[in-house]
Amino acid sequence: MESNKISVGLDIGTTKIVAMIGRxxxxxxxEILGIGKSKSLGVHRGVVNNITQTIQSIQQAVQEAEAAASSSIDEVTVGIAGQHIRSLQHSDYITRANSELVIDEDDIDRLINQVHxxxxxxxxxxxxxLPQEYKIDGQPEIKEPIGMYGGRLEANFHVxxxxVSSxxxxxxxxxxxxxxxxxxxLEPxxxxxxxxxxxxxxxxVALIDIGGGTTDLAVFKDGIIRHTAVIPFGGNVITEDIKEGCSIIEKQAELLKIKFGSAWPGENKDNEIVSIxxxxxxxxxxxxxxxxxxxxxxxxxEIVEQVYVEIxxxxxxxxxxxxxxxxxxxxGGSQLKHLKQLxxxxxxxxxxxxxPNEHLAGDSDDDVTSPLFATAVxxxxxxxxxxxxxKVEMHAATMSESMDTEDSTLEEEQAEVIQQPKQERKSFLDKLTERVKDFLDNAE
Incomplete structure (x- = not known):
């Protein structure tokens, strides 16, 4: 199996750590090739609070996934969430030195760097x-400013x-x-x-991801993400309440919630009793x-009302x-009975x-298509x-090298082909990944 064709998602959650291999x-x-799951011991509300235990849980999940997919894992894509994440709206602008030239990547990078x-x-x-929409010389609602003329470039941003320590x-x-x-x-x-x-x-649409320790919200409109929030409550607080309210141990409270729990009290008759x-x-x-x-x-x-305030x-x-x-x-929390109606x-x-079956192969296990694994997918x-x-960037690089050796007429034709991938701007999460990698290399 070619390792460059497979991708590994690592979801470090409060209740579970999932390693998922797909191609x-x-x-x-x-197509999901293997999945590994372990109990998350060193994470509280999406934030790591015990490095050693988290490492053990990650290794356990990864080994399980490797065994299921009979393939070894070396690179992973990790999700970040947790109660330290917050978002804000911000507007900024730049004045261009020469309005006779069209707006290009550099102008947008300059504007985005200003937000930083x-x-x-x-x-x-x-x-x-995340740029929302742009304004050029006061003309609003411009979705793609590249290639347009203008002296003042403005944008609304979702920041x-x-x-960074988390x-x-x-x-x-x-x-x-x-x-x-x-x-x-970002997990949402x-x-x-x-x-x-x-x-x-x-x-x-508003996506509400109810995890063990946090509830993540992402709001989309016109195809663009407009709002994100992380609410520091999830399924664990419900278990905690059952444990306190019924004076039972946590394991029993969790089982009760999963087997008999319902978000709508009117459903149950007074004489329905469970013996523990x-x-x-x-x-x-x-x-x-x-x-x-x-x-x-x-x-x-309480959780739903907090999410609704954010919406x-x-x-x-x-x-x-x-x-x-x-x-x-x-x-996982979305599987609670009658939650949709509430x-x-x-x-x-x-x-x-x-x-998460929208993008999965048709023969995927029911296990994988559970809302529990949405983030990992x-x-x-x-x-x-x-x-x-x-791959596209490497292809562009090799083509530009081969172009150097060919004559100029061919050069012009191929330049068209090469223009495409260069428009793919490095996302801030890519830059963040590089910064975290550098930090870890230097910290060794």
Whole structure:
């Protein structure tokens, strides 16, 4: 198996660490070759708080995936999330020295680099700058300014900010597990790529990824990401509430939630009771399902309301910014019974559960197409995309070398071909990956 054709996604979550190996099949769909899962022990709310335990969990997941795919892993694409991630909107402009020349890549890079000079809180760094739309000499709503004339170039930006030490810690864990960092991706973006269709992104949609420690939100409209947020609550707080409310141990609380939990208390009759074995010869505990769903309902309402505040912050209530496709729920927490109905009831928006089967090969296991693995599938897709980009760049480089030896008439024809890949600008996450790699190399 050619290693350059496979891509590995590593989702370092609060409850589980998933390593997923995939490749593109002849139909352009992603075929999952192997998947490895381990309990995440050193991560709290998406942030690494115990390096040694995280390294062990990563190695365990990677070994399991390697065994399933009978292939060895050396490079991975990692997702970053966690409660330290926040986003803000910012507008900036540059004045061009010569308005007689058309706007090119350098102008846009200059504008984006200007955004990077924003003053952040100590320890924070800008990790993602996403241009929304441009204005040239006051003319609004320009999506692609390259090739146009103008003296003043303005843009609205969606800026994602995170703590660089948390990102370096993730890089450190990956490197110490004997793996190379191929790329870093924002987890809400990875999940969105796996479960949303292009039509939904155009119409306007909010993706809510309910994980163990955090709930990630990504809002799209007109095909562009407009808002991201990480809410520091997830499925674990629900388990914690059940544990406290019913005076049982965590393992039993988690099982109760998965087997009998419901986000809608009206569903259960008063006489439906579950008996839980007591500890060390103590009497069993009897818990009514109505009480259980009341505990779950209270916490889920709190999480959904916080997410809805973020959707309103984006401006969903304005006619122009309305999210026509509504809400898509994904992540392990989205499997809670009657959650879809509760979200629709609170927000009044159409809701569906997002399964990552949009881009997967038709014969994928039911296991892989579970919302639980949406982020991991998205990371595999991101890794494959990155490989394709590298291939195009290398092809362009070899062609430009061969052009040097050929005559000038051919040169002009081939220049057309080579122009294409050069338009692919390095994303900030690529630059961030390089910076983290440099930091880790120098820190050794």
């Amino acid at each position: 593109k099949n002849e139909y352009g769909k992603v 000079k924003l003053v952040m809180l100590p320890g924070e760094e800008i990790i993602h700058v 994602v900010v995170g703590q 990102i370096r810690n993730i890089g450190r864990c990956v490197k110490s597990s004997g793996l190379n960092l191929e790329g870093i991706t 973006l990875a999940s969105a790529n796996a479960v949303l269709s292009q039509e939904e992104k155009e119409a306007g 074995p007591g500890l060390r010869g103590r009497d069993p505990k009897e818990i009514t399902l109505k009480n259980l769903s009341k505990i779950i309902h209270a916490r889920v309402v 309103k912050n984006y401006g969903h209530e304005e006619q122009k910014k309305k999210l026509i496709a509504g809400i898509v729920l994904t992540g 979200v629709e009831y609170i927000t009044g928006m159409d809701t569906r559960i997002g399964y 998205g990371l595999v897709m991101d890794g494959l995309k990155r490989q394709e980009r590298k």
